[in-house]
Amino acid sequence: MMVQGNTKxxxxxxxxxxxxLLIRLSLRSLGEVAQASSAETALATLHExxxxxxxxxVWLGEGISGLELCRQxxxxxRTAAVKVMLLSACGQQSDIAAGMAAGAxxxxxxxxxxEVLYEAAAGLLAG
Numbered sequence: 001m002m003v004q005g006n007t008k009x010x011x012x013x014x015x016x017x018x019x020x021l022l023i024r025l026s027l028r029s030l031g032e033v034a035q036a037s038s039a040e041t042a043l044a045t046l047h048e049x050x051x052x053x054x055x056x057x058v059w060l061g062e063g064i065s066g067l068e069l070c071r072q073x074x075x076x077x078r079t080a081a082v083k084v085m086l087l088s089a090c091g092q093q094s095d096i097a098a099g100m101a102a103g104a105x106x107x108x109x110x111x112x113x114x115e116v117l118y119e120a121a122a123g124l125l126a127g
Contacts, residue, residue, distance in 0.1 A: 007031050008125050009051040013042040013069070014087070015061040023055055026114035027121050039064035043072070050079050053124055058088035058099065067102045074103030083124040087112070 008031030012023045015037055024033045034051070036042040039060050046054075054073065058066040066086060073079045084106075086099040091109035099107040106120055 008053065009034070009049070010053045010055065010121065010125075011036060011042060011045060011051040012055045013037075013039065013060065013066070014055075014057040015059075016057075019057075022114065023117065026117050027055075030118070030121055030125060038062070039066065039069040042069060046073065046079050046082070050082050053083045053085065053121060055085045055087060055121070056104075058086055058090065058095075067098060070099070070102040070104055083127075085120060085124060 010027055010031055010033045012020050012033060013036045014020045014023070017037070020035045020037070024035060027033050031052070034045065036045055040063055042054070056066045056070060060066055070084050070086060073082055073084060084104045086104040086107045087110055088095060088099065088107070089110045096107045105124055108117065108120060
């Protein structure tokens, strides 16, 4: 499926509905924002039509973790070019290193301000 024009596509994957809503509202001026509540749902969406940016919670509850999903996305030639921003409440250097080792393009520690999220997302979409 081709998106007309230069509309950027963002997929937000988080098991917390309120956080997905906050992120969607914060980023809607950057493009089309879709949501998924699990890694499995995100994978199905990714294989249908890869977004330009994936915003991914590290801890997704049941099933595949955000880190594992990030590894899978970066290992698959169909989705390897997707920019990935990991979100996590874990901000230790070892947590950040694990996220970057999984292939993340950016690691943001929760809580974050919508402005910081927007700037980071805009930077990833521009680069």
